[in-house]
Amino acid sequence: MFEVQYATFKTVNAFSFGNSSSLSKISLARNSIGVLARNSFAHLPSLDTLSLGENFITEVNRHVFVDLPKITKLYMDRNNITIVHDRAFQGLHNLVELELFSNQIQVITPDTFKGLRALERLDLHKNRIEVIGDLTFQDLQALRVLDLQENSLKYIAPKSFFGLANLLQLNLQDNKLLAVGPEVFKPTVNIFYLDLRANVLETITKETIQPLMDNLNNDTTSFYLEGNNFRCDTRLSWMFRLHNTTRSHNVRTNLESVICYLEAGTLPPRLDDQTVTPAYETTTLGIGPMVKLFALREAELPDPMMRWLQTAEPDCDEETQQKESEAEDADDPQKKRGRGRKSKKVQKDKTQNYMATMADEEQPEDSAKVVIDPPAPVQEESRAYDSGASSPPPALAPLLALYLALFYARPH
Numbered sequence: 019m020f021e022v023q024y025a026t027f028k029t030v031n032a033f034s035f036g037n038s039s040s041l042s043k044i045s046l047a048r049n050s051i052g053v054l055a056r057n058s059f060a061h062l063p064s065l066d067t068l069s070l071g072e073n074f075i076t077e078v079n080r081h082v083f084v085d086l087p088k089i090t091k092l093y094m095d096r097n098n099i100t101i102v103h104d105r106a107f108q109g110l111h112n113l114v115e116l117e118l119f120s121n122q123i124q125v126i127t128p129d130t131f132k133g134l135r136a137l138e139r140l141d142l143h144k145n146r147i148e149v150i151g152d153l154t155f156q157d158l159q160a161l162r163v164l165d166l167q168e169n170s171l172k173y174i175a176p177k178s179f180f181g182l183a184n185l186l187q188l189n190l191q192d193n194k195l196l197a198v199g200p201e202v203f204k205p206t207v208n209i210f211y212l213d214l215r216a217n218v219l220e221t222i223t224k225e226t227i228q229p230l231m232d233n234l235n236n237d238t239t240s241f242y243l244e245g246n247n248f249r250c251d252t253r254l255s256w257m258f259r260l261h262n263t264t265r266s267h268n269v270r271t272n273l274e275s276v277i278c279y280l281e282a283g284t285l286p287p288r289l290d291d292q293t294v295t296p297a298y299e300t301t302t303l304g305i306g307p308m309v310k311l312f313a314l315r316e317a318e319l320p321d322p323m324m325r326w327l328q329t330a331e332p333d334c335d336e337e338t339q340q341k342e343s344e345a346e347d348a349d350d351p352q353k354k355r356g357r358g359r360k361s362k363k364v365q366k367d368k369t370q371n372y373m374a375t376m377a378d379e380e381q382p383e384d385s386a387k388v389v390i391d392p393p394a395p396v397q398e399e400s401r402a403y404d405s406g407a408s409s410p411p412p413a414l415a416p417l418l419a420l421y422l423a424l425f426y427a428r429p430h
Contacts, residue, residue, distance in 0.1 A: 021045040028074075032057040045069040047093070052076060060084035067091040071117070077101040083110055095141070096120040104129035117141045119165070128153045136160050143189065144168040149175075156181035167191040167213065176201035187211040191242070194218055200225035210238055216245040224256035237265040242272050250278035250314060251322040258316045276311045284320055289313055 020041055032055045035041060042064050051073040059068060065086050075097040083089075083106075090112055099121040107113065113134055123145040131137070137158050147169040155161065159181050171193035179185065185206045195217040203209070207229050214222070222243070233239050248254060254276075261273045285307055 019043040019045070023048045025049045027051065029053040029055060030058040031055050033060055034058060035062060036060075038062060040064050043067045043069075046073070047071040049073055054079065054082045056081045057084055058082050059086060062086055063088065065089050067093075069093040071095040071097070073097050075099055077103065078106045079103050080106050080108070083107065086110060088112060090114040093117045094121075098122055100124065102126070102130050105132045107131065108133035110134060112136050115139045115141075118145070120144045122146055124148065126154055127151065128156055131155065132157055134158055139163040141165045142169070146170050148194075149173050150178040151175050152177040153180050154178055158182065159184065161185055163187045165189045166193070169193055171195055174198060174202050177205075178202065180205045182206050183208065185209055189213045190217070192216040196220065198222055198226050200228075202226065203229045206230075207233070209233060210236065211240045213240075213242045214246070215242045219246040220249055221251070221253040222246075222248075223253050227256065227260075231260070234260055234266070234269055235264045237267075239264075239266045240268045240272075241266070244272065244275045244277065248276065248278040248311070249322070250280040250309065250311060250319055252319045253322060254278065254311060255316055255319060257311060261312070274310070274312050277308050278311045280306045280309050280314075281320055285309070286314070286318055 020035070020038070020043070022045070026049075028050050030046070030051060030053070035044065039062070041062060043066060044059070044062075045067075047069045048071075051070065052075060054070075054075060056079065059065070059082065061084065063085075066088055068083075068086075068089060068091070071093045072095070075094065076099060078094070078099060078101070080103050083092075086109065089110055092107075092110065092113055092115070095117045096119070099118065100123065102118070102123060104127065107116070111133060114136055116134065116137060116139070119141045120143075123142065124147060126142070126147060128151075131140070131154075134157060138160055140155075140158065140161060140163070143165045144167070147166070148171060150166075150171065150173070152175045154175075155164070155178070161182055162184055164182070164185060164187070167189045168191070171190065172195065174190075174195065176199050179188075179202065182205055186208060188206065188209055188211070191213045192215065195214070197219065198214070200223065203226065209230055210233050212230065227234070234241055257273050257276065261270055264270055289309060
């Protein structure tokens, strides 16, 4: 074994360990290494374990690890790695454990882990990954443990876990997941440990969990959901049924700890003193009180579609009614003519109300004390007047405008 700690060298040069055919372990943890040159670790036929943790490495390039036929463990945790170049680990066909936790990795792609066909444990927790794209782990067909906790995950594509038929443990705790789609867990039917705690999930549906349902009924399964933003509605009904059927004490206990947000005004009276937050205090989500899901009965869960219909915008309803009316008009011209007359009457009423409002706004403060006779009918000969005639007094202008608007608005 070769081990160096607390040294000040910053680069591992090419072929630094040349002619070390019997070397099985190299530990360069806790140094000041920032750069791994091409062929830094090359032609080491007996190397089994390589530790590079707690350094200052910023990226992992291709051709750093060359001709290492027996290496099974590679530790690069607690560095400052931001980029892992495509196919950086391609030649490590017998690698079983890869630790990259506590770095600054933001992006991983299908080529990031290309060639790691024997890998069983991949630790990526405490990085800055935001998205898992389709087929990202497709080459890792032997993978059993995948740790993605404490990243910034917001989206997991439908085929992200494609190829992970042997996956047993998946940790997605403490991310920013808003939803998990119904396709995500279909390739991972053998999972017996699933952690979704401390995300921002509004719900998780039966369709999403269905591929794992057989395992969730198994007595050895662990399943964690608390610390999300679940809404109390019928999309969580499957939890009641799972609670009744599972043989796992862990699953039952963790389902009982799930907290959800109940729509304000729908709290059963018997639960007034059993809410996690005051029953009529609006939460930061603007939803309602927080309650333990299993303090409710399944039949008391509201239908989310009813909430959507109640909060639909009025403009949308008017537009829908307009389209329905147009469809009826096409079938029945008589209805169309009747609706046209009604529309003209409504328009006339609106015009009269508007002109009356305008007149009231322009009245002087002491207008209540002024009595004005209605204007005399306009005679045919008086419609023309010379330019020297005086204009109507300011107080009569709005009334005259109102009279003319009503006169011309009436049907002829």
